[in-house]
Amino acid sequence: MASGSIEKRGKSSWRLVVEVGDSGVRDKEYKTIKVDDPALLRTTKKLQDYLDDQLHQFKREVESGTYMKPQKLKLDEFYENEWKSKYASNPKNLSPLSYKTYQTYYESHIKEPLGNKELGAIKTIHLVTFIADLHKPEARKDGKEGCLEPGTIQYIYRVLKNILQRATEWKMIKENPIIGVKKPTVEQSEGNFYEEEEANTVISTLYHEPRKWRLFILGALVGGCRRGELVGLEWKSVDLKNRTMEIVNSISLTEDGKAVEKGPKNNSSKRTIALPDWYVEELKLHRRDWLKNMWEKKEAGLWKGDEREYVFHGGYGKPFYHSYPYRWWTRFLIRHNLKKIRFHDLRHSCASLLIEDGAPMKAIQKQLGHAREQTTSDIYAHVTKKLSRDTADRFNKFAPQNLQKHSAIDQPSS
Structure with a gap:
């Protein structure tokens, strides 16, 4: 059975002491309570009731093993010595x-204010x-003007939440303080993509490469x-x-001149992607x-692929x-004065073209490798809205004023 006591430490602070263990060996746990309410400090009985209640709660935490001692470990130390080695790596x-x-976001945006x-x-x-x-604006560290992009701020939030969540799971802190912080919002971008005619132009131009x-x-x-x-x-x-x-492998990082391989995103x-006949014929030539x-490079002793056979090298x-x-894609667009979109937007273009051609959303989801059909629908909502608008516009010919015009034209002359 735990016993407890209250010791006055300062003008508005008290130390709670709880002893647990056998009669021969007793362990002491300490917790400091600070009272900032002036009205409570002026009322002896209410103050004592408050302190007794705090002591009672403290005793229950100690007895049940849920009490966590205040941590002196700094965020930087936890990040370097615990999070990186035991989780992130x-x-x-x-x-x-x-x-x-x-690591980049922590070092550039989190370390200085919170580390x-x-x-x-x-x-x-905090x-x-x-x-x-x-x-x-001063949050930017790259010397550019303006504020950080909303997506960057959301990513910094994500990094900090991950670190603090590990600290919570490992009982380094009792509660994750970021839980009460609203996640920064990012408006869903409609993205940039090629329409069918633009895609045809790009494909035609690629035949000069x-x-x-x-x-x-x-x-x-x-x-x-x-x-x-x-x-x-x-x-x-x-x-x-x-x-x-x-699609069973992905390379999105190169370190020390060596490709870092991993499985796909999720x-x-x-997935298995069906290919058009004309693309397969090109692959055969490739x-x-x-x-x-x-064989030429192997005979010359210049082959560096070992036994791996990467399609593109x-x-x-x-x-x-x-x-x-x-980088090649960016230079290609500049060289041929084509509409500039990101490389990743080629993937968006694929989905948009399939949607406009009437492909089922489920099929497009599988083609792109999205975990949920809803993800596909959300990303390409702007395309489906455009199609809905185009479909509705087809009925404009039935507008009353148009029907009246047709009726007037069809009336026989007297």
Whole structure:
């Protein structure tokens, strides 16, 4: 049975003491209570009742084993010594690219304002202030003008929440202070994409470029593949006979000159994509040239692909540097004065073209590798709205004024 006592420590603070254990060996737990209410401080009985109630709650926490001692560990120390090594560096928890991104955001935006604070001393109001400050121009660390993008602020929130959630799960703090902080909002962007005529122009222009680049870009525009999925694609995943390719690998990061490989974004991203006949015929020609190049490089002792057979590489068998296709795509658009969209927007273009052609949303979900059909519907809501508008406009010919015109024209002359 625990026993307790109350010790006055200052003008408005008291220390609660709870002893537990056998009569021979007693452990003491301490908790400091500060009273800021002037009315309560002036009323002896109410003050005593309040302190007795606090002591009673403290005793229950100690007896049940739920009491957590205030932590002196600082956020920086927890981040460096606990979170990174015991959670974030494990690819099962964070992909290598996400881990690197999380570190970048922590170092550039979280470390300075919060890193030196003790975990147990970080309160919700501190984090409310922190998020509010991120909306100010001085929160930028890259020297550019203006404020941080809403998406960047939301990502910083996500990083901090992840770190504090681990501290909560591991009993370093009793409650996660960020739970009471409203998640920063980001308006769903309609994205940029190619209409059918624009897509035709891009495809025609790609026929003035090397075949491997034409196939790579069309893998996103026609197949709906992510950049990392195409960089990590191997010939063993391509079935030329059945005109399909399997997405089972992704390369979205390169460290120390070596590609960091992982599975696709999620389980739904592991998928089999059906390919158009004309694309497969191009792939067959690419395979023929690919094999010829491999044997030539091996004979010259220049092959660096070992036993791996990446469909797209720079000539020596190693996969492209993860960001190189994006740079090639950007230069290609400038070189041919084409409408500028991000490489990832080629994937959006694929979905938009399929929707406008009447493909079922479920089929598009599987093509893109979304976990839920609702995700596909939400992202491409602007396309379906446009189609709904186009469909409604088809009935304008039945407007009363138009019908009256037709009636007037059809009336026989007297």
